Amino acid sequence: MYTGLWIAVLIVFGLFFGLFIFSQIPVAITQDEVSIAVSDAIAETNAQVDEMEIEQLVIQKTAEKLEARQKKRLRFLVSAYFIVWLIFSVYALHLAKMQNQLQKRLEQLHNGLQQKE
Amino acid sequence: MTRTQLVGVLAAIFLFVAIYFVFSFAEIETTMLEVQKIFYFHISSALTLFLAFGVTCLFSILYLIKRVDKYDTIALVSTEIGIVFGVVVFTTGPIWARFAWNTWWNWEPRLTSALILWLTYIGYLILRSALAEEKKRVYSAVLGIISFLNVPIVYFSVELWQGGLHPDTTTKMNLPPTMQIAWLISWLALILLYLFLLMFRYRAEQMKLELDTIQYQQMGES
Numbered sequence: 001m002y003t004g005l006w007i008a009v010l011i012v013f014g015l016f017f018g019l020f021i022f023s024q025i026p027v028a029i030t031q032d033e034v035s036i037a038v039s040d041a042i043a044e045t046n047a048q049v050d051e052m053e054i055e056q057l058v059i060q061k062t063a064e065k066l067e068a069r070q071k072k073r074l075r076f077l078v079s080a081y082f083i084v085w086l087i088f089s090v091y092a093l094h095l096a097k098m099q100n101q102l103q104k105r106l107e108q109l110h111n112g113l114q115q116k117e
Numbered sequence: 118m119t120r121t122q123l124v125g126v127l128a129a130i131f132l133f134v135a136i137y138f139v140f141s142f143a144e145i146e147t148t149m150l151e152v153q154k155i156f157y158f159h160i161s162s163a164l165t166l167f168l169a170f171g172v173t174c175l176f177s178i179l180y181l182i183k184r185v186d187k188y189d190t191i192a193l194v195s196t197e198i199g200i201v202f203g204v205v206v207f208t209t210g211p212i213w214a215r216f217a218w219n220t221w222w223n224w225e226p227r228l229t230s231a232l233i234l235w236l237t238y239i240g241y242l243i244l245r246s247a248l249a250e251e252k253k254r255v256y257s258a259v260l261g262i263i264s265f266l267n268v269p270i271v272y273f274s275v276e277l278w279q280g281g282l283h284p285d286t287t288t289k290m291n292l293p294p295t296m297q298i299a300w301l302i303s304w305l306a307l308i309l310l311y312l313f314l315l316m317f318r319y320r321a322e323q324m325k326l327e328l329d330t331i332q333y334q335q336m337g338e339s
Binding site: 030033070073074076077079080081083084087088091092095098099102105106109112 | 150151205209213335
C-alpha cells in the first residue's frame with residue numbers, strides 16, 4: 001500500500017511538472033518594458049552606418065533584451081514552483097517511509113506474539 | 118475509501134485546479150509580470166501555516182484542560198506540518214524578494230517576525246524531544262499557546278512597524294477578481310493538503326504510540 005503511495009507521490013509530482021512545463025504560460029510585455037529595452041538597445045548600439053542598419057540592430061537588440069528578461073522571470077517562477085512541489089513531495093515520502101517502518105514493527109510484534117503462543 | 122483518502126483525493130484535485138487557475142485564468146500583474154504568480158502559493162502557504170499553528174494552540178489549550186493524549190498528538194502533528202508550510206514560505210519568499218527587491222533576505226518587520234515564529238515552533242519540537250514523557254506534554258502545550266501570540270504580530274507587522282517591504286494586509290482584498298479567485302482556490306487546495314497530511318500523520322503517530330505502549334508492556338512482562 002505504501003509503495004503505492006510513493007509511486008502516487010512521484011506521479012503527482014511528474015503530472016504537476018508536465019502540466020507546468022507543457023502548458024502555455026501567458027506572457028505579457030508592457031509598454032514600459034518595451035521602452036526600457038529600446039532605449040537600452042539604442043544606448044548599446046554604436047554602429048556608424050545608415051539609419052536602416054541602426055534600426056535593424058535596435059530591433060534585434062530589443063528582441064534579445066525582452067527575451068532575456070522573460071527567460072529570467074520564468075526561471076524565477078519555475079524555481080519557486082519546483083521548490084514548492086519538492087518540499088511537499090519530500091515530506092509525503094518521509095511520511096510514507098515512517099508508515100512503512102511502523103507497519104514492519106507491527107508485523108514483528110505480531111510474529112513475536114504468535115511465537116510466544 | 119477512508120476519510121483520509123477522500124481528503125487526499127480532494128486535495129490533489131484542488132491542487133490541479135489551482136495550477137490551472139494560477140497559470141491560465143488569473144491575469145498577469147503589470148509590475149512583476151509572470152513572477153507575481155509565486156504569490157498564490159507563497160501567501161496561501163503562509164496563511165495555512167497560521168492555521169496549522171492555530172490548531173496547535175487550540176489543541177494545546179484542550180490538552181491542558183482535559184489532559185487527553187489525543188489532543189497533544191494533534192497539536193504535535195499540526196506543528197510539524199506548519200513547519201513544513203513554513204519551509205515553503207521561506208523558500209518561495211526569497212525567490213520573490215530576489216526578483217522584486219534585488220535581495221534574498223531583508224530584516225524587515227514581516228520577515229523577521231515570521232522567522233521568529235517559525236523558529237519558536239522548531240523550538241517546540243526540540244523541547245518535546247528533550248523532555249521526559251510526562252513533562253513534555255504539559256510544557257509543549259504551554260509553549261504551543263504562548264507561541265501563537267506571535268501569529269497576529271506577524272500578520273499585522275506591516276501596520277505595526279511602518280516601512281517594511283511587504284504590502285499591508287488589505288492588499289490581497291484589492292486584487293482583480295481573476296487573481297482573487299486563483300488565490301482563494303490555491304488557499305483552499307493547500308488547506309485540503311494540510312488536512313490530508315494532518316489526518317495521515319495523526320494516524321501514524323497514534324500507531325507509533327500504541328506500538329510503544331505494547332512493547333513497553335511486553336518488556337515489563339519479560
